[in-house]
Amino acid sequence: MNRVAGAPISWGVCEVPGWGRVLPVETVLAEMAGLGLTATELGPPGYLPTTAPELRGALAEHDLGLVGGFYATPLHLTSTVDDVVDLIAGAGGEVLVLAAATGLDGYDERPALSDREWAALVANASHIAERAAAAGLRTVLHPHVGTHVETRAEVERFVHDSDLPLCVDTGHLLIGGTDPVDLVRRHPHRVGHVHLKDVRADLAERVRQGAVTYTEAVALGIYVPLGAGDVDLDALLRTLRDNDYDGWYVLEQDTALRDDRLADGRPREHTRQSLEHLAKLWA
Numbered sequence: 001m002n003r004v005a006g007a008p009i010s011w012g013v014c015e016v017p018g019w020g021r022v023l024p025v026e027t028v029l030a031e032m033a034g035l036g037l038t039a040t041e042l043g044p045p046g047y048l049p050t051t052a053p054e055l056r057g058a059l060a061e062h063d064l065g066l067v068g069g070f071y072a073t074p075l076h077l078t079s080t081v082d083d084v085v086d087l088i089a090g091a092g093g094e095v096l097v098l099a100a101a102t103g104l105d106g107y108d109e110r111p112a113l114s115d116r117e118w119a120a121l122v123a124n125a126s127h128i129a130e131r132a133a134a135a136g137l138r139t140v141l142h143p144h145v146g147t148h149v150e151t152r153a154e155v156e157r158f159v160h161d162s163d164l165p166l167c168v169d170t171g172h173l174l175i176g177g178t179d180p181v182d183l184v185r186r187h188p189h190r191v192g193h194v195h196l197k198d199v200r201a202d203l204a205e206r207v208r209q210g211a212v213t214y215t216e217a218v219a220l221g222i223y224v225p226l227g228a229g230d231v232d233l234d235a236l237l238r239t240l241r242d243n244d245y246d247g248w249y250v251l252e253q254d255t256a257l258r259d260d261r262l263a264d265g266r267p268r269e270h271t272r273q274s275l276e277h278l279a280k281l282w283a
Helices: 025-034 052-060 082-090 115-134 152-161 170-176 180-186 201-209 214-220 233-242 261-282
Strands: 003-005 039-041 065-073 095-100 138-141 166-169 191-196 248-251
Touching: 003 039, 025 052, 025 261, 052 065, 052 082, 065 082, 082 095, 082 115, 095 115, 095 191, 115 138, 115 152, 138 166, 138 191, 152 166, 152 170, 166 170, 166 180, 170 180, 170 191, 170 201, 180 233, 191 233, 201 214, 233 261, 248 261
Parallel strands: 003 248, 039 065, 065 095, 095 138, 166 191, 191 248
Antiparallel strands: none
16 A cells, blocks of 8 residues: 655745745644545644654644654754654654755755765764664655755765665656656665655756746746646656555645635645545556
8 A cells, every 4th residue: 555645845834934824733734634644744843743742642633643754954064863853753753854954044045065065964864864763763865956965966976975765856856957767767776755746847947047946936836736747757656666665655745825815725725636646647
């Protein structure tokens, strides 16, 4: 049975200052459960309860479990993630999803790293994975727009220099210049977690060219329900199946909600459409 989960970012809940209006926790969890999802990722620090008993309780009220959590941290500077590891493990999660943050707010600027800083990033990711493994968690590295592992060259460099599995995020990979299907075909046994997104290739190209920022692209609708964009999801799912992937599939469409409350139903509807398309592909 394929395991499908949600994530608060699909409801506009993001750690970036000024990203958009944040919906109440109860609304987000209730809508996830109402769509038939059985689990969620954490969302940004502090959105869901920050102690394991409270987190378990909040999720249990909606019959949801915890998959794990996305955690963006400047890996070239630090290897300290004890609080988030303890929270995920204590609440029954399975996976820590690391991103190599720049240390700046948001994902629109990306200073270059020196070779020494890159080596520190790889080493710190390994130290974090060891700490997480001691708590019973798997760690994956999430290539992500606006981080130090974004472009195709950086993804390949990380695969070469580190033994950590990857979070195959179909949207962020495509925006960064990596074909997610090709990546999985060439490195099938490095897939440790999957974030399913669909994106418009035309806007992805504008982000790569620097014509629009990532934040602007989200506002312009770069993310669309599964099946409405340019990611070859059918080929991706078949390739994962053929290589015996048995982990989670997290529906995670980066969304920003503005002041117009008429858009509050959009996250639920887009997730419903994505689930419907996913069921057709698996059928």
